[in-house]
Amino acid sequence: MISSSFMVSANANPTIATLSTRSYASSPSSDFLCKSRLVAFPLAASVSVLLWTNPVNAGILSGFSGLESVPGPELPKIDFLNKWNEDNQKKYAELDSQFKSSKVLKELLEKSKQNKERNERLIQDKYCLRGAEWGVGDCSTQGMTQQERDDFVAMLKKRTGEE
The missing domain is CATH 3.30.160 (Double Stranded RNA Binding Domain)
Structure with a gap:
C-alpha cells in the first residue's frame, strides 16, 4: 500500500x-x-x-468631484473693457450679416453645389467604368455583344475623361 x-x-x-x-x-x-x-x-x-475580486477603494477623495467643479473667484468688472467688448460684438455681428447676404458668398455656395453634383456623377461613372471592365455590378457588360461592350466602355471613358 x-x-x-x-x-x-x-x-x-x-x-x-x-x-x-x-x-x-x-x-x-x-x-x-x-x-x-x-x-x-x-x-x-x-x-x-x-x-479573487476585492472591491476597489478609491480612498479619502473618492467622493470629491475635483477642482474644476469649484467656481473661481469673481473678477472685477471694468466698464471700459465691457463697453469695448459690446462694441466689438456689435461690429462682428454686422459684418457677419453683411457677408452672409453678400453676392460673393452666394456665388461660391452655388459653385460648390454644382461641383459636388459633378464630382458625385464623375465618381459614379468611374466606378461604373471599372464594373463594366471587370464585368460586375450594375454596369456589368454580361450578355452584351463585343461591339456593344466596346461602345459602352468608350462612352464611360469619354464621360470620365480617360480618353
Whole structure:
C-alpha cells in the first residue's frame, strides 16, 4: 500500500509556508503523485489569487468631484473693457450679416453645389467604368455583344475623361 502525507512547515516568515512530502513507500507512481501535487497546489493558489475580486477603494477623495467643479473667484468688472467688448460684438455681428447676404458668398455656395453634383456623377461613372471592365455590378457588360461592350466602355471613358 502506498501512502504519503503532506506537512506544512513554517519558516522564519510566518506568511510563507513550505510544503514537504514524506513518502512511506517508494515507487515510481508515488513519486509522480508527489510531484503532481507539488505542482497542483501552487498552481491552484496562483489561480485563486488571480481570480479573487476585492472591491476597489478609491480612498479619502473618492467622493470629491475635483477642482474644476469649484467656481473661481469673481473678477472685477471694468466698464471700459465691457463697453469695448459690446462694441466689438456689435461690429462682428454686422459684418457677419453683411457677408452672409453678400453676392460673393452666394456665388461660391452655388459653385460648390454644382461641383459636388459633378464630382458625385464623375465618381459614379468611374466606378461604373471599372464594373463594366471587370464585368460586375450594375454596369456589368454580361450578355452584351463585343461591339456593344466596346461602345459602352468608350462612352464611360469619354464621360470620365480617360480618353
